[in-house]
Amino acid sequence: MNKQALVEQIKKKQSYLCVGLDTDLTKIPTHLLKEEDPVFAFNKQIIDATAEYCVAYKPNIAFYEAMGPRGWDSLQKTLEYIPKEIFTIADAKRGDIGNTSKMYAQAFFEQMDFDSITVAPYMGEDSVTPFLEFENKWVILLALTSNKGSSDFQHLRVDSEGTALFERVITTSQSWGSTEQLMYVVGATQAQKLQEIRAIAPDHFLLVPGVGAQGGSLEEVSKYGMNKDCGLLVNSSRGIIYASAKEDFAEAAGKAAQTLQQEMAVYLGEIL
């Protein structure tokens, strides 16, 4: 999917919500466990209930890999079930020496037709560029993550001017790909840094996970992170998909997604 199609969808749905499909067999309602593929049965109902309120889905690959071959099967079925106009993110956090990254890119962009993949920048340019060789596919590079451990490395000063490592990741990687193929991950728990990030990456889309279960504020993220195209995909996983653990789980997920979408429509009204 290209940037224009993504922006159009945001305007049409008045939403920049990404629903995280972090589907865990120990957390889904027990009545689904008798289904042949409980993970897909759960995802299918979640997608049916939330598709009108979101512009992206982000299956976290770990939750599928953890189940072995049947997990990959559930993932493939889920990807095929997602409506074509909705942006898909393989949250795989890959990145390796060039020829290995090329294999990861083939796995997620060719074998599976994801629109984008999350990539870790630690191994540098040649670990990222193999993912950028696919038309209308995106790399979402980890910049400033939402977790506590983000302070271990990402805030380290890398020069005498006090540039933080995450800022260097953003400025250096901008020469590897265009704003049509490169996004950055910035955790919602880091909203106070979004203004600084917008100063060095005004036009890039940002994937912002961490509202909901991790306590990030949608209001702050929107205030400091939006650009003229919106430029945000805000993810919530557990806050939506586990809104209820009972038989009404899909309805509850739909309501949770709708609540976020309605708040987003207000913020979008201020810029679009």
Ligand SMILES: O=C(O)c1cc(=O)[nH]c(=O)n1[C@@H]1O[C@H](COP(=O)(O)O)[C@@H](O)[C@H]1O
């Ligand atoms: O790349 C990510 O999506 C990601 C980056 C980050 O900094 N923090 C973060 O939580 N995530 C992912 O976003 C999702 C957040 O899930 P919830 O906390 O349940 O909404 C999980 O799939 C995380 O792996």
